[in-house]
Amino acid sequence: xxxxxxxxxxxxxxxxxxxxxxxxxxxxxxxxxxxxxxxxxxxxxxxxxxxxxxxxxxxxxxxxxxxxxxxxxxxxxxxxxxxxxxxxxxxx
Numbered sequence: 001x002x003x004x005x006x007x008x009x010x011x012x013x014x015x016x017x018x019x020x021x022x023x024x025x026x027x028x029x030x031x032x033x034x035x036x037x038x039x040x041x042x043x044x045x046x047x048x049x050x051x052x053x054x055x056x057x058x059x060x061x062x063x064x065x066x067x068x069x070x071x072x073x074x075x076x077x078x079x080x081x082x083x084x085x086x087x088x089x090x091x092x
Contacts, residue, residue: 001035003081004061006051006068007043014073022072026051029067033060049074052081 010018027037035055042049051068055061058080065078082090 001054001056002058002061003038003083004053004055005079005081006053006061006065007047007077007079008049008051008068008072008074009046009077010048011073011075017073025071026068029064029071030055033064035060035064047077 023040030037030051030053033055035053038052038054040049040051053061053064055064061078061080065076068074069076
């Protein structure tokens with residue numbers, strides 16, 4: 001499993017649909033892809049939220065990111081997260 005940060009930005013339309021039900025559906029999309037949501041945070045600043053997820057592959061992350069955007073209207077920017085210890089081994 002790989003870890004991904006999914007940063008989201010709300011559109012005006014996406015703001016209208018905020019609900020715990022919609023959040024649950026988004027979490028279900030991650031689970032259906034064989035992944036797990038590790039945590040979710042609302043943010044202040046240039047991004048509105050972040051999902052921290054574990055998924056089997058980059059391909060799954062692309063599919064989940066697009067599916068979540070279609071479901072919610074939120075624009076997601078998804079990036080791979082590498083633990084610092086692993087990064088140190090890769091570049092050291």
